[in-house]
Amino acid sequence: MNTVIETRxxxxxxxxxxxxxxxxxxxxxxxVFGLLGPNGSGKTTTILLLLGLTExxxxxxxxxxxxxxxxxxxxxxxxxxxxxxxxxxxxLTARENLLYTARxxxxxxxxxxxxxxxxxxxxxxxxxxxxRVGTFSRGMRQRLGLAxxxxxxxxxAILDEPTSGLDPQSTQELLDLIGELSREGITIVLSSHxxxxxxxxxxxxxxxxxxxxxxxxxVADLTSDVLGGTHxxxxxxxxxxxxxxxxxxxxxxxxxxxxxxxxxxxADADARPExxxxxxxxxxxxxxxxxxxxxxxxxxxxxxxxxxxHAAA
Amino acid sequence: MxxxxxxxxxxxATVALKEAADHMTSARIHLVMLLVLLTAVGAVYAAIGQITxxxxxDQFLFLRLFTTAQEPLxxxxxxxxxxxxxVAIALGFDAINGEYNRRTMSRILSQPIYxxxxxxxxxxxxxxxxxxxxxxxxxxxxxxxILLVGLPPSAEEILRGLAxxxxxxxxxxxxxxxxxxxxxxxxxxxxxxxxxxxxxxxxTIFWPMLSPLIAGAIAPVDxxxxxxxVDRVEVERAIARISPNTLFxxxxxxxxxxxxxxxxxxxxxxxxxxxxxxxxxxxxSLMLIWPQLACMIAALLVLFTAAYVSFQRQEIRA
Ligand SMILES: Nc1ncnc2c1ncn2[C@@H]1O[C@H](COP(=O)(O)OP(=O)(O)OP(=O)(O)O)[C@@H](O)[C@H]1O
Ligand SMILES: [Mg+2]
Numbered sequence: 001m002n003t004v005i006e007t008r009x010x011x012x013x014x015x016x017x018x019x020x021x022x023x024x025x026x027x028x029x030x031x032v033f034g035l036l037g038p039n040g041s042g043k044t045t046t047i048l049l050l051l052g053l054t055e056x057x058x059x060x061x062x063x064x065x066x067x068x069x070x071x072x073x074x075x076x077x078x079x080x081x082x083x084x085x086x087x088x089x090x091x092l093t094a095r096e097n098l099l100y101t102a103r104x105x106x107x108x109x110x111x112x113x114x115x116x117x118x119x120x121x122x123x124x125x126x127x128x129x130x131x132r133v134g135t136f137s138r139g140m141r142q143r144l145g146l147a148x149x150x151x152x153x154x155x156x157a158i159l160d161e162p163t164s165g166l167d168p169q170s171t172q173e174l175l176d177l178i179g180e181l182s183r184e185g186i187t188i189v190l191s192s193h194x195x196x197x198x199x200x201x202x203x204x205x206x207x208x209x210x211x212x213x214x215x216x217x218x219v220a221d222l223t224s225d226v227l228g229g230t231h232x233x234x235x236x237x238x239x240x241x242x243x244x245x246x247x248x249x250x251x252x253x254x255x256x257x258x259x260x261x262x263x264x265x266x267a268d269a270d271a272r273p274e275x276x277x278x279x280x281x282x283x284x285x286x287x288x289x290x291x292x293x294x295x296x297x298x299x300x301x302x303x304x305x306x307x308x309x310h311a312a313a
Numbered sequence: 314m315x316x317x318x319x320x321x322x323x324x325x326a327t328v329a330l331k332e333a334a335d336h337m338t339s340a341r342i343h344l345v346m347l348l349v350l351l352t353a354v355g356a357v358y359a360a361i362g363q364i365t366x367x368x369x370x371d372q373f374l375f376l377r378l379f380t381t382a383q384e385p386l387x388x389x390x391x392x393x394x395x396x397x398x399x400v401a402i403a404l405g406f407d408a409i410n411g412e413y414n415r416r417t418m419s420r421i422l423s424q425p426i427y428x429x430x431x432x433x434x435x436x437x438x439x440x441x442x443x444x445x446x447x448x449x450x451x452x453x454x455x456x457x458x459i460l461l462v463g464l465p466p467s468a469e470e471i472l473r474g475l476a477x478x479x480x481x482x483x484x485x486x487x488x489x490x491x492x493x494x495x496x497x498x499x500x501x502x503x504x505x506x507x508x509x510x511x512x513x514x515x516x517t518i519f520w521p522m523l524s525p526l527i528a529g530a531i532a533p534v535d536x537x538x539x540x541x542x543v544d545r546v547e548v549e550r551a552i553a554r555i556s557p558n559t560l561f562x563x564x565x566x567x568x569x570x571x572x573x574x575x576x577x578x579x580x581x582x583x584x585x586x587x588x589x590x591x592x593x594x595x596x597x598s599l600m601l602i603w604p605q606l607a608c609m610i611a612a613l614l615v616l617f618t619a620a621y622v623s624f625q626r627q628e629i630r631a
Binding site: 073 | 319323324327328331335338339415416417419420421422423424425426427626628629630631
């Protein structure tokens with residue numbers, strides 16, 4: 001594997017406030033990498049630094065082995081960017097808008113129009129190609145922005161909240177599209193607040209917290225790191241204290257009482273038979289038991305809960 | 314500044330042409346152009362009435378088209394001096410901040426071009442529009458003149474007319490640069506428009522009143538020393554020349570009135586041998602306006618550099 005994006009001790013300050021505070025990030029070729037974190041945690045700023053759209057206060061950035069400040073043209077030629085709040089020239093049609101950026105990126109006319117036609121088809125906007133972008137909905141603009149990334153045939157696509165403002169169907173289509181791009185060998189870096197979606201498509205994620213990376217790794221590894229388990233068993237049982245009943249049970253990594261009679265058990269494997277056995281052995285009556293994979297939501301919520309506790313302490 | 318690879322001019326022509334096309338089709342510019350066209354035609358028409366009424370023997374009948382004022386209308390040059398800045402401001406006040414507000418800036422600058430190309434391209438695009446507009450006006454005046462006065466312009470008049478065209482172009486360029494500077498400094502187009510208009514008002518209306526006051530403070534006149542009076546006039550003139558409007562006025566005076574021999578104080582001894590009222594050859598008139606023209610071009614470059622520096626350091630978060 002070779003590294004396509006690498007930052008080392010990257011810092012960006014606005015006055016005394018550090019938006020990005022000592023960031024070490026590596027993204028390998030062909031990965032789908034997710035940037036997660038609460039509002040204002042520095043995701044967009046990190047993306048701007050990667051693209052050379054803002055200058056770092058200190059630290060280094062390497063994109064495809066190049067410095068975005070020293071070799072901006074080469075970097076921008078090979079990296080596609082979908083900004084979080086995307087805008088177009090409302091008085092121009094979709095095709096004219098794309099043609100303008102295609103020209104700016106140096107594509108000759110014939111090649112540009114061929115690629116534009118193909119890209120519009122791929123984001124399902126062919127029918128609206130000759131319409132003024134002023135008449136487009138939020139989601140259509142978002143898709144048009146993605147078409148622009150496609151036209152560029154970038155090696156890396158950096159998407160800042162690509163699904164914001166999209167309906168569930170468009171979101172799914174976008175995910176499929178991102179999946180396709182990834183299979184074509186394009187490295188994808190995306191930021192998002194839709195954790196289920198990120199979990200679905202991202203190979204690795206980084207959890208941002210106040211300008212730093214709190215956690216980074218594969219989704220499965222994160223769940224076991226933060227929650228100690230990859231599975232969650234919800235148990236409804238009466239007449240038993242599950243915490244004592246499950247003490248020392250294999251695979252069980254945590255027990256939380258969510259409300260009276262409802263327990264949440266974290267486990268790193270399917271521990272249902274063991275739980276059932278122990279509930280019955282302790283004299284409790286087992287009502288229901290369900291198991292599911294841990295979601296990134298839970299990791300996220302738990303991680304930031306812990307952070308809050310740390311911050312308060 | 315790190316060493317950069319690649320040409321800063323990649324994409325320049327694309328940006329310039331797109332800008333020019335945008336302006337040519339925008340309602341805002343159409344309105345301003347209509348205003349300019351109507352006033353220009355009105356002024357020239359009135360001037361023609363005046364010229365044909367007086368039917369004087371005049372070697373430079375055609376140039377009088379530009380400079381003759383028929384009460385209550387000012388002359389064509391006076392109109393241009395007033396309206397050209399407005400055209401330039403209308404073109405330039407939202408050049409850069411407009412891109413931020415449309416949220417197109419980051420999309421454009423994530424293409425493989427330098428920021429230089431965007432700024433310079435926008436400037437050139439606006440200059441193209443100004444050039445086209447001025448050329449149309451100029452041809453219109455000449456055409457009206459030929460039609461209504463019935464005389465073809467002489468070669469010298471054409472030469473002086475072209476010099477006038479160039480002077481107007483540079484003058485509009487200075488105001489365009491002012492508008493561009495404010496459009497990079499202020500994020501809101503309303504603020505930048507207001508700031509530019511304030512500068513315009515200052516130089517158009519208040520500067521002529523202010524410069525004698527300032528000069529009076531800097532160089533008071535001693536009633537017993539006549540040289541202090543001369544100094545004062547010189548100082549006042551220097552201060553007045555900070556305004557591009559003054560420079561433009563002096564240039565048009567020298568170009569369009571061939572009798573103009575100097576743009577400053579003239580002493581009687583300097584006029585010995587001179588035939589008062591005799592026209593200067595075109596080349597001499599051009600020599601006369603050269604400092605003014607150079608000053609305006611310098612001002613334009615300084616302003617553009619200011620816009621460039623302020624834009625180069627900006628964060629592109631939109
Ligand atoms: N121009 C600026 N001046 C001062 N502070 C800024 C500026 N731009 C961003 N910040 C601050 O930097 C921090 C990081 O902002 P950033 O936009 O990177 O967050 P984000 O993770 O993208 O958030 P969101 O999820 O809301 O998009 C925020 O605290 C923000 O207030
Ligand atoms: Mg953001």
